[in-house]
Amino acid sequence: xSFTKRLLLKAVATTVLAAGMAGGAxxxxxxxKPIQLVIPLGAGGSHDLNARVMTSVIxxxxxxxxxxxLSPGASGxxxxxxxxxxxxxxxxxxxxxxxxxxxQQHVENLPYxxxxxxxxxxxxxxxxxxxxxxxxxxxxxxxxxFAAAKESPGKVSMAHSGNWGALFVPAAQLMQANDFQLNLVxxxxxxxxxxxxxxxxxxxxxxxxSTLAGQIAAGKVRVLATAGDERIYPExxxxxxxxxxxxxxxxxxxxxxxxxIPEDRLATxxxxxxxxxxxxxxxxxxSRMGENIDYLGGEDYDSxxxxxxxxxxxxxxxxxxQ
Amino acid sequence: xxEQFLAGFDMALRVDTFVMASVGLFAGMLIGALPGFTTLxxxxxxxxxxxxLDPLVGIPFLLGIYKGGIFxxxxxxxxxxxxxxxxxxxxxxxxxxxxxxxxxRKALDVALFSSLIGDTSSDxxxxxxxxxxxxxxxxxxxxxxxxxxxxxLVVVASTAGRNPIxxxxxxxxxxxxxxxxxxxIGGVERFTFGLFELKSGIPLLPMxxxxxxxxxxxxxxxxxxxxxxxxxxxxxxxxxxxxxxxCLRTIGRSTVIGTGIGIVPGLGQVVAAMMGYxxxxxxxxxxxxxxxxxxxxxxxxxxANNAVNGPTMVPLLTLGIPGDNVTAIxxxxxxxxxLRPGPELFETQGSIVFAILIIMVLANALFLIIGYLAIPFxxxxxxxxxxxxxxxxVMFAVAGSYVFRSDVxxxxxxxxxxxxxxxxxxGKFDVMPMVMGFILGEPxxxxxxxxxxxxxxxxxxxxxxxxxxxxxILVLTPIIGFMLWRSVNKKQTQPxxxxxxxxxx
Numbered sequence: 076x077s078f079t080k081r082l083l084l085k086a087v088a089t090t091v092l093a094a095g096m097a098g099g100a101x102x103x104x105x106x107x108k109p110i111q112l113v114i115p116l117g118a119g120g121s122h123d124l125n126a127r128v129m130t131s132v133i134x135x136x137x138x139x140x141x142x143x144x145l146s147p148g149a150s151g152x153x154x155x156x157x158x159x160x161x162x163x164x165x166x167x168x169x170x171x172x173x174x175x176x177x178x179q180q181h182v183e184n185l186p187y188x189x190x191x192x193x194x195x196x197x198x199x200x201x202x203x204x205x206x207x208x209x210x211x212x213x214x215x216x217x218x219x220x221f222a223a224a225k226e227s228p229g230k231v232s233m234a235h236s237g238n239w240g241a242l243f244v245p246a247a248q249l250m251q252a253n254d255f256q257l258n259l260v261x262x263x264x265x266x267x268x269x270x271x272x273x274x275x276x277x278x279x280x281x282x283x284x285s286t287l288a289g290q291i292a293a294g295k296v297r298v299l300a301t302a303g304d305e306r307i308y309p310e311x312x313x314x315x316x317x318x319x320x321x322x323x324x325x326x327x328x329x330x331x332x333x334x335x336i337p338e339d340r341l342a343t344x345x346x347x348x349x350x351x352x353x354x355x356x357x358x359x360x361x362s363r364m365g366e367n368i369d370y371l372g373g374e375d376y377d378s379x380x381x382x383x384x385x386x387x388x389x390x391x392x393x394x395x396x397q
Numbered sequence: 398x399x400e401q402f403l404a405g406f407d408m409a410l411r412v413d414t415f416v417m418a419s420v421g422l423f424a425g426m427l428i429g430a431l432p433g434f435t436t437l438x439x440x441x442x443x444x445x446x447x448x449x450l451d452p453l454v455g456i457p458f459l460l461g462i463y464k465g466g467i468f469x470x471x472x473x474x475x476x477x478x479x480x481x482x483x484x485x486x487x488x489x490x491x492x493x494x495x496x497x498x499x500x501x502r503k504a505l506d507v508a509l510f511s512s513l514i515g516d517t518s519s520d521x522x523x524x525x526x527x528x529x530x531x532x533x534x535x536x537x538x539x540x541x542x543x544x545x546x547x548x549x550l551v552v553v554a555s556t557a558g559r560n561p562i563x564x565x566x567x568x569x570x571x572x573x574x575x576x577x578x579x580x581x582i583g584g585v586e587r588f589t590f591g592l593f594e595l596k597s598g599i600p601l602l603p604m605x606x607x608x609x610x611x612x613x614x615x616x617x618x619x620x621x622x623x624x625x626x627x628x629x630x631x632x633x634x635x636x637x638x639x640x641x642x643x644c645l646r647t648i649g650r651s652t653v654i655g656t657g658i659g660i661v662p663g664l665g666q667v668v669a670a671m672m673g674y675x676x677x678x679x680x681x682x683x684x685x686x687x688x689x690x691x692x693x694x695x696x697x698x699x700x701a702n703n704a705v706n707g708p709t710m711v712p713l714l715t716l717g718i719p720g721d722n723v724t725a726i727x728x729x730x731x732x733x734x735x736l737r738p739g740p741e742l743f744e745t746q747g748s749i750v751f752a753i754l755i756i757m758v759l760a761n762a763l764f765l766i767i768g769y770l771a772i773p774f775x776x777x778x779x780x781x782x783x784x785x786x787x788x789x790x791v792m793f794a795v796a797g798s799y800v801f802r803s804d805v806x807x808x809x810x811x812x813x814x815x816x817x818x819x820x821x822x823x824g825k826f827d828v829m830p831m832v833m834g835f836i837l838g839e840p841x842x843x844x845x846x847x848x849x850x851x852x853x854x855x856x857x858x859x860x861x862x863x864x865x866x867x868x869x870i871l872v873l874t875p876i877i878g879f880m881l882w883r884s885v886n887k888k889q890t891q892p893x894x895x896x897x898x899x900x901x902x
Contacts, residue, residue: 118437118722124444124729131445145438146802148597149579153802156593182584186593229853238584260850261582262539263663263843266719270662273716274535276851285732289717289739360448363733 105165105340109140112330113161114170115154117147120264124364125328126170129199132357136347150239151175152185159187163333165340168196173327177383178239181391190384194341196330197348198371200361202283203302204245204324205311207290209272210297212279217299217317220279221255228256234268234277235259242268242281244390245302245324251393252319272296283326285365322383329376345373405751408453409759417454418760421461422767428462429469430775432481432606432797436466440726452734452749457756459730463723464516464706464757464764467666471508471699476501476779477790479610481797483601483836484666484702486829487674489609491687491694498690499633502776506636507692508699509768511648515700517761519656519707524754530660530708531715536866537661539847540859544870545661546841549668551874553833555882556675564830567821571834574599581839582846594806603798603807604835607814608821608828610794614787615819633776636692644696647677651697655704662712662720663844666702667836673701679884707757713738714750 112130116122123145130141146154155175161167176189206217214220224231235242238261246257260277262268265286272280273295282290284307290296301307302324304315314324330348332341351357352370361368371379428439439462447455467484474485475492488508495504523530550568557564577588578598589595651673658669677697678687687694710727712718717739719725731738742750779786798811821828848867852859860868 118435118441120722120725123441124726127441127445143442144803146804148802149593150584152593153597153804232851238582258850258853260847261843262847266725267662270535270712270716270718270720271538273718274538276538289737289741292737293740295740360445360733363448363735364729365732 105337105343106137106139108166109142110137110165111144111167112141112170113144113146113154113158113167115146115148115151115175116171118145121366122170122172122328125199125361125366128357128360128364129170129351132354132360133347133351135354136350137343150179150237152179152183155189156186158331158333159192161333163335163337165332165336165344167333168344169193169331171329171331172241173325173329173380173383174239174241174244176329176331177380178244178387178391180384181388182239182395190380192334193331194334194336195373195376195380196332196341196344197352197373198327198329198369198376199348199352200367200369201325201327202241202285202367203307204242204281204326205284205287205301205307206249206279206281206299207269207272207287207296208279208299209275210294212297214279214299215297217312220299221249221253224250224257225253225255229258231279232258232260232277234262234271234280236265236268237261237263241265241326244387245281247390247394248323248386249314249317249319251390252323253317281324285367288365322379322386327371327376327379341373401747402751404748405753405755408748408752409755411453413451413454414457414756415759415763417450418457418461418756419763419767421458422465422760422764423771425462425465425467426469426472426768426771427465429466429481430472431469432473432479432793433602433800435482435801436463436469437722437726439466440723444726444729447730448733452731452736453752453756455734456727456730456753457760459727460753460757461760461764464760465767467703467706468509468512468699468764468768471512472505472775473793474609475504475508475695476775477610477786477793478613479790479794479797480605481602482666483605484670485698486605486609486667486832487670487698487702488695490674490698490829491689491691493613494688494690495692495695496779500690501779502633502772503636503640503692504695505772505776506769507641507644507695509765509772510636510641511644511651511696511700512703513761513765513768514648515652515655515702515704516706517758518652519659519704520754520757520761521707522656523707523711524751524758527711527715530711533660534662534708534712537663538864539844539851540864540867541870542661542663543841543844543848544867544874545664546668546837546844548870548874548877549664549672550834550837550841551878552675552881553671553830553837555878556679556885557827557830560825561882563826567826567828568830568834571831571836572838574604574831574835575838575842581843582850594804598839599835600798600802600804600807600810601836602801603810604814605832606794606798607811607816608818608832610790611811611815612818612822614790614794615815616822617783617787640692644693647680647693647697648700650676650680651700652704655701656708658701659705659708660711663840665709665721666705669705670698670702671833673697675881679881684885710754710757714742714754715740717742 112126114122114126126143130143134140146157158167158169180189208214233246262271268280269282271277298308298311300312300314300317302314304313306313358368425436428434429436440459447459470482470485471488473479473481474489476496478489478493480486480489492504554565554568577595579596580587654673654676655669658664674697677693678684712720713724713728719728795808798807818828849856
């Protein structure tokens with residue numbers, strides 16, 4: 076209850092403060108009006124929910140409201156294009172993820188150039204992917220699964236959440252690194268993909284730990300591997316142990332701004348997101364949703380984007396070249 | 398199990414739960430009544446509010462928004478022929494004709510009662526049969542879905558009206574519209590003419606408002622001026638008990654259909670409403686009244702689309718898997734409260750789950766009162782002079798098309814489909830098969846693509862050996878189609894039926 080009260084107090088204080096700022100002498104300072112946060116994805120998805128939490132807390136640090144604007148369509152290209160064409164005045168930002176941001180340029184002709192048109196404000200968090208099979212699956216380990224898929228290419232089927240999406244890309248990267256072939260069956264999102272695994276329509280799928288917790292606790296699924304260097308579950312090997320190192324199987328949620336944004340405004344935004352990361356209310360609300368918080372500064376993530384662009388290009392060439 | 402149920406009953410009876418559920422219901426109804434604003438958007442925006450509330454207050458609040466919103470969508474469909482969501486399309490058919498006759502209040506009453514009966518019965522059925530339903534849900538994969546979607550298209554086509562050629566032509570156009578944009582499986586651009594705006598496909602809402610509302614506006618404007626003067630609409634009477642009783646059979650049938658469709662993942666309210674409507678028209682002794690302001694038509698559509706709600710909660714509650722975006726938001730609300738829906742939730746916190754299901758049922762009783770009191774105000778909104786009403790409707794049409802994606806291109810789409818609707822009406826083409834073809838086309842193509850991927854290209858052997866349910870549906874499809882076509886044809890050979898098409902929206 077004290078949590079509720081504190082949040083309400085904060086909200087009231089922010090509103091009063093924001094009103095004071097807008098009317099006062101400091102009105103010339105950025106930001107002097109609400110900032111739009113464009114999400115190139117649909118309502119109810121994880122980006123939408125993450126953004127609802129972010130935008131309810133960040134006004135304390137920007138002294139302005141941040142408004143979520145959903146603009147789904149064309150696999151995320153519609154919303155991204157809108158921000159690319161928006162004025163670079165710091166009042167229009169994009170909340171996206173690495174696959175929309177860096178992968179699509181290699182698959183299609185885009186009306187924008189991700190690396191030249193955008194600069195990173197912050198990475199707010201990331202989610203490592205896990206390979207899962209049904210609890211009674213014959214595959215006891217990732218190696219067994221890979222070996223079976225290598226022996227009879229296309230016989231092992233995997234449900235994913237859509238082409239070039241958060242499950243498809245890690246699967247392709249694993250196939251590229253370990254030279255095996257899965258039959259990739261698309262589903263409309265991670266939920267239906269998990270349902271396909273549980274009903275036995277497919278042999279394997281992937282999921283984020285936050286969404287897997289219930290299935291693991293119920294003993295319905297077995298995790299074979301998780302992305303990254305470190306183990307997430309004590310008995311389950313990481314991708315590095317399987318010989319797939321680096322930035323594979325991570326979905327990074329990032330806030331981008333048009334490249335020509337004035338330096339001081341970019342600095343203001345980066346600082347605000349940095350402070351957001353340390354905010355207790357934000358941390359509490361995110362953990363309630365089962366999301367982690369893993370802030371990375373704009374400059375650091377910008378260099379990761381360049382690496383992603385190279386890695387995804389070779390991946391797309393491998394897949395479409397066959 | 399019984400103790401958990403009783404404990405749940407105890408937990409559900411709280412004043413604050415009812416207050417917040419009422420707030421949610423009322424807010425949802427208002428938002429749902431505004432074309433362009435979806436209940437999904439309302440739920441996403443208000444989700445953080447639920448984090449701050451107790452689980453048994455926050456979740457009923459969100460459920461209230463959801464339920465209120467579905468009914469809200471039928472309000473503009475009935476009053477100004479403007480379906481705010483796909484689920485309200487079938488309601489437009491008879492609802493708006495009733496408004497034209499000055500019976501808008503009666504139409505809204507029927508919509509409210511049928512929605513509530515459909516929803517409550519399906520909730521209670523879900524409550525009692527949750528585990529068998531959970532088992533059934535798992536039996537439906539993409540192959541079965543593809544077969545059922547094909548069957549739905551056949552049902553729509555075979556009951557499309559007096560002229561089957563016109564109906565099939567419109568459906569083919571609708572299917573073609575559904576292919577515009579990026580192909581859902583391969584990611585190849587189709588029929589976009591190089592326009593970036595068309596890459597994400599044709600938006601549903603501008604199409605719906607365009608083909609259903611614009612021709613009505615044109616119709617009123619082109620009527621001679623004396624008629625326009627008298628067009629000021631009266632409120633009309635409330636629903637009489639005898640009329641309600643007459644609809645009960647239809648409501649019951651639609652509830653069964655809707656609940657069944659709710660069990661199949663991926664079908665949803667649009668198909669349910671269409672099927673409920675078709676079945677009612679088919680079973681009626683005078684099907685020629687449908688589309689001319691038949692109360693049973695509204696009842697059939699509204700009971701069916703609301704009966705979908707109960708079963709769609711099952712995968713979320715039993716497996717922790719959200720089947721669509723609405724349940725994804727509810728999952729977020731559950732998790733934020735420290736409740737992880739799934740198999741173990743029933744074992745560890747079964748009473749809370751039952752409490753939530755019981756609140757869902759009780760919220761309906763609450764909604765009966767809220768809705769009944771609110772209907773006169775909504776009905777009055779169209780009783781103003783046409784010279785005021787028409788500009789308002791045009792404004793809502795444009796704003797509704799724009800606000801969903803905030804894209805100016807969607808207003809062009811509205812104009813295009815408005816023109817399409819006007820021309821179709823002039824040529825006595827029914828737009829319904831076109832809209833259904835458009836709505837069913839994309840999921841059908843997707844499910845078919847998934848089936849192809851699952852079968853590794855050998856779809857016939859796959860159906861024969863691994864998917865008996867898919868095979869059975871495919872074999873039954875032409876038989877059902879033929880029987881429906883014959884029975885509709887037989888009943889419609891009466892001479893006065895020529896007017897049917899003329900008066901359809």
